[in-house]
Amino acid sequence: MRLDRLSPANIRVIMSQHTPERIDVWLTQIRLEADDVASYEFRPVGSPDLPAFEAGAHIDLHLPENRVRSYSLVNDPQERHRYVIAVQREAAGRGGSAWMHSVPRVGDRFTISLPQNDFALCENAPESIFICGGIGITPVVSMIRRLERVGAPWHLHYAARERMRAAYVDDLAKVAGADSRVSMYFQNEDQRLDVRHLVERVSAGAHLYCCGPRGMVDDFIDACAEHPQEQVHFERFAAANEAANEGGFEVVLHRDGRRIAVSPGKTILDALLDHGVDVQYACSAGVCGTCRVGVIDGVPDHRDDFLSTEEKAGNCAVMVCCSGSLSSTLVLDL
Incomplete structure (x- = not known):
């Protein structure tokens, strides 16, 4: 795939190359959200609107060398003019996050998939409890934006290694009632997020959501074993098992x-x-x-x-x- 860099003046005259499964977009903004976390805003080529999406959805971003990376959409689902994703630089990754943090520039052209959702939000739940760690905050931010729009109750428990690595913490602090609805936990400040304790305290009928590191998601699934499974939602960024690399x-x-x-x-x-x-x-x-x-x-x-x-x-x-x-x-x- 070739990424074409064109000036804003050129953007308006190029027709969209949308297909049923792929969309051409422009990278219109890059913003640092936390240490090693940057957000990327994409807008459509030759069209005012992008396909609608629901909170919790993700897109596949097509990169050079036949690489495809999946990223959660962070912005308000009400927005049709843009998609926003956030990428955490992973030193031990396969180069996709490092490439995203070093190569793209505003004005670059990308190809993405239609939004897909394997982590859907139940908007009519009597309460939504979110437990997330690190970059796992990304789909949850979109969910909170949606719940705020429809006036539904929620509470967030957000763990990060340290404050400087907690993406979107400033945005969350601006939400009405954030002091009572957003609980932060920082490892370097000896604050521990006890997943089982949180799950045991939720009210009947509450829907629980978890996205984060393997250990956190494993603890969440174990703690939710006695809860109605239709009220339990999680998304993994890594498989439950270690990759097989024994070879031979x-x-x-x-x-x-x-x-x-x-x-x-x-x-x-x-x-x-x-x-x-x-x-x-x-x-x-x-x-x-x-x-x-x-x-x-x-x-x-x-x-x-x-x-x-x-x-x-x-x-x-x-x-x-x-x-x-x-x-x-x-x-x-x-």
Whole structure:
């Protein structure tokens, strides 16, 4: 994909290249929201409005080298003229966040997907309780904006390593009644967010939402085991299990017969990319489904949170970003 840099004068004369699944947009603002967290505002090419979205939705951002990254929409769902995402720089990531923090400039042109929502908000709940950590605040900000608009009650419990790393904390402080509705927890100030204690205190009928690090989400799911599951909502940025990087097996590309060794310390995705295999990926954590590849033969070691239990048992597909192989050879539909 090529990112074209054009002046604002050129923007108005270019027709939209919208397709049913992809949208062309301009990057119109970059803003620092916290240490290592920047927000990016996108506006449509050749059109005044973008497709409507609901709180909790995300878009896929198409980057160079066939990379796709999923980011939650942060802005008010009432807005149709722009989408806003926030990106945290990840030192141990695959380069997408580092690229976003160093390369894009206002005026760059991007391609994005239509908004999708796997973390929907129940607007008519008697109360909404949000528990989030770090960059997990992003979908919650949009949800709070929506609940404020419809006048629904909510409470936020937001944990961060330190104040300077807490994105949108200033915006949240401006919400009416923030002192009683926003509770902050900072590790460097010895403030601990006790997920189980919070869950045990919620009123009957309250809907609970969690988005954040693996440990926080795991604790949340465990604490909510006795709650009605239709009132429990969570979104992961990382799979519940560690990625399989033990290596020691081969993947065979069914279409051209190439055999690629997966060495210790590497994932299947690492090995494929090292050998120039064209495979899409996004989250690199086994939660988005972008890197799903069909399995022709062999037994995958499933480590993702995307495939259903039945799909995993059928061994017909594998998420190559995080899963490995229980057999010495895994034949992939590539």
